[in-house]
Amino acid sequence: DVIDRCLRLAVDAASATVHDGDHASGIGQVAVATHKVGKAGLVRAEEATPLALVLTELATNAVEHGLSETGGNLTITSERSGTHLVIDVDDDGKGMPSRPEGLGTNIAQTLVQGELGGVLTWENRPDGGTRATIDVYLDPISR
Numbered sequence: 524d525v526i527d528r529c530l531r532l533a534v535d536a537a538s539a540t541v542h543d544g545d546h547a548s549g550i551g552q553v554a555v556a557t558h559k560v561g562k563a564g565l566v567r568a569e570e571a572t573p574l575a576l577v578l579t580e581l582a583t584n585a586v587e588h589g590l591s592e593t594g595g596n597l598t599i600t601s602e603r604s605g606t607h608l609v610i611d612v613d614d615d616g617k618g619m620p621s622r623p624e625g626l627g628t629n630i631a632q633t634l635v636q637g638e639l640g641g642v643l644t645w646e647n648r649p650d651g652g653t654r655a656t657i658d659v660y661l662d663p664i665s666r
Contacts, residue, residue, distance in 0.1 A: 525566070525575050526599055526610075530557050533582035534597060553594035555586055561601040563608055570661050573638040574610075580631045581612040581655045584623060589616025589653050606661045615652040619645065635659065 534555050566574060578599070585597050593616065600611040623645055635643040641659030648654050 525571055526559060526563060526578060526601065529575050529578040530559065530582055530597070530599055533579045534586055553586075553590060553592070555590055555594055556596050558596060558598040559601075560598060562603060563601040563610065564603045565664050566608075567662055567664055570639060570659075573634040574657070574659075577631045577634050577643070577657060578610065578612065580627045581657075584627065585612060585614035585616070585653065585655070588619070588623075589614040592617070595652070606663055608657075608659050608661055610657040612655045612657075613648065613652060615648075615650070618647040618651060619653050 534557055563574075582597060582599070589595070590597065595615045596613075598611075598613045600613065602609045632643050635641045635657055639657075639659045639661075641657060644656045644658075646654050646656075
């Protein structure tokens with residue numbers, strides 16, 4: 524549920540403007556199709572909050588930087604095995620020239636490493652676009 528909300532929020536906010544060359548203009552919205560594959564399962568509130576923030580940032584970046592000129596597909600793939608969770612945020616946009624930088628990216632990196640004890644990586648996809656991967660081991664939920 525949290526991933527669905529983050530995905531909708533990020534795409535709606537980020538696609539509100541279209542890039543015209545190097546300048547953003549409010550002339551319309553790019554078409555971004557969103558897809559969710561797999562399930563993250565139950566996550567403790569203490570881990571859901573940083574995870575939601577990171578997913579929102581990654582989805583927003585994918586739309587703003589990868590899909591802003593042409594639109595395209597944004598796919599969130601979750602694989603959960605016990606406490607191990609891997610989430611890929613994929614876009615089929617233009618890819619990235621180098622590792623992303625900026626305040627939002629630094630905050631996402633800090634949240635994944637510091638709050639979740641995991642790893643956040645980025646790579647260009649072989650068939651075009653960018654993949655950001657969150658790889659974490661979550662605390663078990665006690666009932």
